[in-house]
Amino acid sequence: MKKVSNVFYITVAIIALTVVFGVVAPETYERITSNIQSFVSTSFGWYYLLLFAAFLILSLIIAISPYGKIRLGKDTDRPDFSTATWVAMLFSAGMGIGLVFYGASEPLSHYAINPATKEPGTGAALKEGLTYSYLHWGAPIWAMYGITALSLAFFQFRKDEPGLISSTLKPIFGDKMNGPWGVVVDVLAVFATAFGVATSLGFGAVQINAGLNHLFGLEIGFMSQFLIITVVTVLFIFSAWSGLSKGIKYLSNTNMVLAVLLLIIVIVVGPTLMILNLFTETFGLYIVNLLEMSFRTAPLVEDNRSFVDGWTIFYWAWWISWAPFVGMFIARISRGRTVREFLLGVIVIPTVFVSIWFAAFGSTAAFVHDSGKDLSNFPTELVLFNMFDQLPLSMVLSVIAILLIASFFITSADSATFVLGMQSTKGSLTPPNEVKLIWGVAQSAIAILLLYVGGLQAIQNTIIIAALPFSFVMILMTIGILKALREERWRIERNAQGK
Secondary structure, eight states: TTTOOOOOOOHHHHHHHHHHHHHHOOOOOOOOHHHHHHHHHHHHHHHHHHHHHHHHHHHHHHHSSSGGBBBBBBBTOOOOOOOHHHHHHHHHHHHHHHHHHHHTTTHIIIIIOOSSSSSSSSSSHHHHHHHHHHHHHHHHHHHHHHHHHHHHHIIISSSOOOOOOGGGGGHHHGGGGGHHHHHHHHHHHHHHHHHHHHHHHHHHHHHHHHEEEEHOOOOOOOOOHHHHHHHHHHHHHHHHHIIIIIIIIIHHHHHHHHHHHHHHHHHHHHHHHHHHHHHHHHHHHHHHHHHHHTOOOOSSSSOOOOIIIIIIIIIHHOOOOOOOOHHHHHHOOOOTTTHHHHHHHHHHHHHHHHHHHHHHHHHHHHHHHHTTTGGSSOOOHHHHHHHTTTHHHHHHHHHHHHHHHHHHHHHHHHHHHHHHHHHTTTTTOOOOOOHHHHHHHHHHHHHHHHHHTOHEEEHHHHHHHHHHHHHHHHHHHHHHHHHHHHHHHHHHHHHHHOO
16 A cells, blocks of 8 residues: 555544544543544634634635636636535535435434523424524535635645645645645544544444334344444445445435435325425525524523534534545535635535425424324434324335435445545545445444444534634645636736736
8 A cells, every 4th residue: 555644644543532432431432532532622612613613704705706707627627526426425425314214303403302592392492403403504514615625725735735624724834734734633633534534424324223123123132233234334445445436336325315205205194284394484484593693602591502502513623623534525526616606505505405304304294293192201312213103105205214324324434435545545536445444444443333322412522622623723724725726816917917
């Protein structure tokens, strides 16, 4: 493996030490990480909120500015993938499993268990719960992904730099990024990616297990989840071996077909008019109140600070930990698009889709809950399937949901092995299959070990802690891309005047 960089060996060593600590002393590990995570959420919540609001405002300004005409690649380059396939790949890498996992349970929690500001169980709480679900999965997150991916794609395809996070900081630090400091930045990115994806694989295995238990009585427990991860690992490694343009492309398109099919059936067999009316009103409320919700810190005693800490700030840190992975993957599939097309596509299309998704599943969950089936007592992974039980075509819905989770599971892991391979082979656009194989097995092994010791929560805490230093890297990336875009704009204008 001649292409492998020091980033590979350093990160593998750090990951191994972390996992060993989590396996040998799970309670100590969870206690330590939980205390640090709680400190970060309480002390830096205001910072995360300001950061995401800034990403959203800045990305929209860049999109509509003259910089929007600059192409991510050479002026003659055109997109490698159709717009439909590109959008499908965005979702598959960005938040696939999470949409199925939280689609019904999050709005239900905001409505019936712990609303942001309203009384539980009221119509006002339901409307507010949907708007906060749109916030947590919508525009600010995709703007953050967009800025990260824009920076990577610009330097990789327009400036022929390696596809590394460290390369995006060269406008600020120059060739220093080719040395130890660059290695530190890239190790942090790979660490966050490996653990972030491993945690999602754990969640995916838990929900597939819950669905199979609900439908067929498969026992819920470690052995079932071990078998699920093993089968899925074989499938995603096979997909990763086949390359980006084949495996991930076909899987992503499959994901979108299944997701749209599931969404349409829920809208048709669920409380259709209620879904359509609530979406229309709450999406309007979301647009009107986006800035207010984005800046809400609940600073006074009578405010519901636990909601902000437990949901909004948790999500902001969680999404930052995913930024290296999702940003690199979105950059890789976006060569040839203009900055304007890229940013507006990355922000607007996913925001609208996830809002429709949460409106459909959240409204249906509230409807079922109010009809006498108390869904608030079920674990998160079982809310969806117990909601389906109360609808026509329940078996069909559950089977499609399990297939969708499995498909998203495979695609996320497949995408991650590609990105991890890139990052640990000096930014190679075609990392060796051996490296992808090692990362694929490593991700699955981490997920299995964590499920075995019940350590998913501890690793979730670890990722959120790692997100804080990486957020500073993202600020530097943003400064770097703004500087580079300005210089590129001047260069284009000078060339035009010269002609």
